[in-house]
Amino acid sequence: MECPFCGHLKAHKHGCTPKGHQRFKCSKCNHTFTDTLDTLYYRSQLCPEEVHTILQSHSEGSSLRGIARISGRSFNTVASLVQRAAIKGQMMHNQEIQSVDTDEVVADEMWPVVQKNRNSVPLRKSSEGTAGLQ
Ligand SMILES: [Zn+2]
Numbered sequence: 001m002e003c004p005f006c007g008h009l010k011a012h013k014h015g016c017t018p019k020g021h022q023r024f025k026c027s028k029c030n031h032t033f034t035d036t037l038d039t040l041y042y043r044s045q046l047c048p049e050e051v052h053t054i055l056q057s058h059s060e061g062s063s064l065r066g067i068a069r070i071s072g073r074s075f076n077t078v079a080s081l082v083q084r085a086a087i088k089g090q091m092m093h094n095q096e097i098q099s100v101d102t103d104e105v106v107a108d109e110m111w112p113v114v115q116k117n118r119n120s121v122p123l124r125k126s127s128e129g130t131a132g133l134q
Helices: 050-060 065-073 075-098 108-120
Strands: 011-016 022-026 033-034
Touching: 033 065, 050 075, 065 075
Parallel strands: none
Antiparallel strands: 011 022, 022 033
């Protein structure tokens, strides 16, 4: 197996995790890792079904404290999982967006921001030679 840290091709088996995942160790950089590296399950005590339930509850609008109370997990566990999922989703989104070939961009979602900023621009006095924004 290839080492994800240094790219060395001869990472070998190095026992199992307490959850039963195969652990690998790189003979070049001595890092240990599992096949769940770079996923939401890496070094997590949550099972995939629990991760799915927590993220689905969050996407449906449940509060983090509510999810923690219902799932029986701590608030920090739930918040950490949601944050890691958000970062992972943002990274995947950014990779996909860069590969989109387009000449035009429609930015309808930006109008509330523009409207808000238009109201927050300070008006200049008419004595400065310009008419203020209206
Ligand atoms: Zn390595």
